[in-house]
Amino acid sequence: MYRIGIDLGGTNIAVGLVNEFCRIVVKRSTPTRASRPSDEITADMAHLCLEVCAEAKVSVTEIESIGIATPGIANLDNGCVEYSCNLPFRRYPIVKKLASMLDVSESKIKIANDANAAAYGEAVAGAARGSANSIMVTLGTGVGGGIILDNKIFTGFNHGAGEIGHIVIEIDGAQCGCGRKGCWEAYSSATALIRMTKEKIEECEKTGRYTVMSKAEHISGRTACDAMRAGDAAAKEVYDKYVKYLATGIANLINIFQPEIISLGGGVSNEGQSLIDALMPIINKEQYGTGFLTTAKIRIAELGNDAGMIGAAMM
Amino acid sequence: MYRIGIDLGGTNIAVGLVNEFCRIVVKRSTPTRASRPSDEITADMAHLCLEVCAEAKVSVTEIESIGIATPGIANLDNGCVEYSCNLPFRRYPIVKKLASMLDVSESKIKIANDANAAAYGEAVAGAARGSANSIMVTLGTGVGGGIILDNKIFTGFNHGAGEIGHIVIEIDGAQCGCGRKGCWEAYSSATALIRMTKEKIEECEKTGRYTVMSKAEHISGRTACDAMRAGDAAAKEVYDKYVKYLATGIANLINIFQPEIISLGGGVSNEGQSLIDALMPIINKEQYGTGFLTTAKIRIAELGNDAGMIGAAMM
Numbered sequence: 001m002y003r004i005g006i007d008l009g010g011t012n013i014a015v016g017l018v019n020e021f022c023r024i025v026v027k028r029s030t031p032t033r034a035s036r037p038s039d040e041i042t043a044d045m046a047h048l049c050l051e052v053c054a055e056a057k058v059s060v061t062e063i064e065s066i067g068i069a070t071p072g073i074a075n076l077d078n079g080c081v082e083y084s085c086n087l088p089f090r091r092y093p094i095v096k097k098l099a100s101m102l103d104v105s106e107s108k109i110k111i112a113n114d115a116n117a118a119a120y121g122e123a124v125a126g127a128a129r130g131s132a133n134s135i136m137v138t139l140g141t142g143v144g145g146g147i148i149l150d151n152k153i154f155t156g157f158n159h160g161a162g163e164i165g166h167i168v169i170e171i172d173g174a175q176c177g178c179g180r181k182g183c184w185e186a187y188s189s190a191t192a193l194i195r196m197t198k199e200k201i202e203e204c205e206k207t208g209r210y211t212v213m214s215k216a217e218h219i220s221g222r223t224a225c226d227a228m229r230a231g232d233a234a235a236k237e238v239y240d241k242y243v244k245y246l247a248t249g250i251a252n253l254i255n256i257f258q259p260e261i262i263s264l265g266g267g268v269s270n271e272g273q274s275l276i277d278a279l280m281p282i283i284n285k286e287q288y289g290t291g292f293l294t295t296a297k298i299r300i301a302e303l304g305n306d307a308g309m310i311g312a313a314m315m
Numbered sequence: 316m317y318r319i320g321i322d323l324g325g326t327n328i329a330v331g332l333v334n335e336f337c338r339i340v341v342k343r344s345t346p347t348r349a350s351r352p353s354d355e356i357t358a359d360m361a362h363l364c365l366e367v368c369a370e371a372k373v374s375v376t377e378i379e380s381i382g383i384a385t386p387g388i389a390n391l392d393n394g395c396v397e398y399s400c401n402l403p404f405r406r407y408p409i410v411k412k413l414a415s416m417l418d419v420s421e422s423k424i425k426i427a428n429d430a431n432a433a434a435y436g437e438a439v440a441g442a443a444r445g446s447a448n449s450i451m452v453t454l455g456t457g458v459g460g461g462i463i464l465d466n467k468i469f470t471g472f473n474h475g476a477g478e479i480g481h482i483v484i485e486i487d488g489a490q491c492g493c494g495r496k497g498c499w500e501a502y503s504s505a506t507a508l509i510r511m512t513k514e515k516i517e518e519c520e521k522t523g524r525y526t527v528m529s530k531a532e533h534i535s536g537r538t539a540c541d542a543m544r545a546g547d548a549a550a551k552e553v554y555d556k557y558v559k560y561l562a563t564g565i566a567n568l569i570n571i572f573q574p575e576i577i578s579l580g581g582g583v584s585n586e587g588q589s590l591i592d593a594l595m596p597i598i599n600k601e602q603y604g605t606g607f608l609t610t611a612k613i614r615i616a617e618l619g620n621d622a623g624m625i626g627a628a629m630m
Contacts, residue, residue: 073604073607073608082607082608083607083608131472132472133471133472149464149469154464155573156448156572156573156574157446157447157448157573157574157575158573158575158604158608158609158610159573159608160573160603160604160608160610161571161572161573162571163570163571163603164570164571166567166570166603167482167567167570167571168484168563168566168567168601169483169484169485169486170484170485170486171484171485171488171559171560171563173486178603179600179601180566180601244486245486248483248486251483251495252481252482252483255478255479255481255482256476256477256478256479256482256571257471257476258470258471258472258473258474258475258476259471259472260472260473285494286483286494286495288475288478288481288493289388289473289475292388292397292398293388293397293398293473293474293475294473295473
């Protein structure tokens with residue numbers, strides 16, 4: 001039994017054939033070329049679906065279900081992408097269009113926001129498997145996330161819920177891309193870690209303080225982490241600050257949702273268990289319930305870039 | 316058809332007989348005397364249940380359902396109060412005990428945390444009626460709240476969710492009673508409004524600036540609001556600051572939950588529509604979705620102190 005997961009990104013469309021063990025057995029992708037008309041993008045999605053089926057020698061009519069992970073507001077009820085920043089979709093009936101192109105029933109096709117689909121992937125086949133209530137936090141260019149409640153993606157009454165990166169944790173703080181100031185995203189994304197690293201290097205250069213980070217040719221989210229592990233004191237200050245903000249936001253999520261598992265994905269999560277070890281003392285101090293409640297386990301996400309595709313397929 | 320709602324507080328136990336129109340037709344109360352053994356408190360609850368039934372000339376066996384709104388962690392699955400700050404309950408099987416004392420089936424009795432029961436009351440019979448997804452925010456001694464998703468009280472996997480007052484909105488900010496610094500509660504409770512008012516009066520006295528608030532014999536949550544309406548500039552600064560923090564926290568809730576309705580209860584909500592009018596420009600600017608999503612309506616709660624009792628009865 002096969003399912004298809006479509007991971008529609010601003011850069012690439014990736015389509016995977018997923019087996020009953022939630023494993024991707026065939027994968028194909030093509031550039032999105034996001035400035036094209038919506039129907040052309042959908043036509044390429046349909047084409048890739050047929051390709052992965054042909055490769056596995058199954059007919060698309062035999063496919064159990066097809067899921068689309070899309071950026072923006074995915075309306076799970078009517079199968080439309082209501083709005084997307086990075087794609088031309090505006091109230092675009094993507095389910096209807098794809099069903100028609102593939103000649104399959106609309107009821108076979110589901111959509112979800114990409115971050116939500118990734119969270120669902122981790123919930124069914126990754127770090128949060130076995131739990132009905134989990135949250136995935138993606139620490140990448142921004143801070144994204146998906147909330148799974150009672151084994152379902154939570155989207156709120158208007159399908160726009162789960163913007164966990166846009167919780168203000170420092171009023172009048174750092175400017176966020178969303179327009180607000182002081183969002184969690186402005187402190188806990190990889191972008192924010194890079195900003196903090198650059199600020200610290202500048203500060204060191206101004207005051208004549210030594211830091212190995214000054215020698216880095218290219219500043220990435222890893223620069224401060226690597227330098228900290230090499231014993232650099234300035235890098236440790238950056239890392240500790242980053243961890244404090246990240247832990248504060250995670251404790252916020254726990255106090256709101258009391259999820260069973262929080263999984264951390266995105267580039268920064270490559271730091272692995274050492275990141276969790278740094279977070280836990282602060283989270284344990286800041287969360288509601290330490291000492292009298294069983295509280296959330298924090299884990300590193302397991303499915304990497306495949307989470308959205310697998311989650312979409314399994315919806 | 317009658318239901319019973321029990322509002323168990325740290326100070327009083329109040330029991331109401333609620334009719335099919337969600338109206339309280341008989342109400343009785345007695346002091347909680349919270350230092351007593353748990354069973355004595357429950358015995359008084361049972362006694363009041365029998366009293367309200369006798370007053371309405373119905374037998375307790377004819378009662379459709381009984382709901383208990385309790386402080387602390389209410390485990391909806393096993394009918395226990397797991398933990399409460401203000402009451403002696405520790406993993407206390409309140410449903411079983413009350414059922415036995417009243418000689419009714421345990422399945423007739425439900426429990427919920429008091430803030431959650433109040434939110435449920437507003438959802439079934441108050442400001443959020445008709446909506447399946449709403450949040451009630453109580454602006455009192457603290458900032459409490461209850462989250463209703465798909466017509467059900469949301470409690471998380473461990474029954475402790477919904478501590479919306481304990482979202483940090485200003486890292487390293489004002490000390491909160493929960494142990495964290497900078498919680499929403501430390502800026503948006505009536506207690507916080509009183510603190511801000513006192514701070515402003517002190518500041519005015521130090522700098523020789525005139526404020527009518529200096530003449531107040533007793534500083535309450537209304538002091539700054541009343542003085543602001545009388546044209547006092549210092550009071551307006553307090554009010555504007557309070558409104559800014561309150562709006563920031565509400566926008567956080569919208570970005571996370573996208574509820575259909577947010578109702579404001581507690582003492583500060585007596586400011587009524589003028590409070591909402593002050594909040595909306597900030598919320599509209601700060602929430603995700605303005606312009607392309609239908610977003611939450613903000614309303615003043617309607618049931619006052621009866622919300623918990625009515626909500627408990629209707630669970």
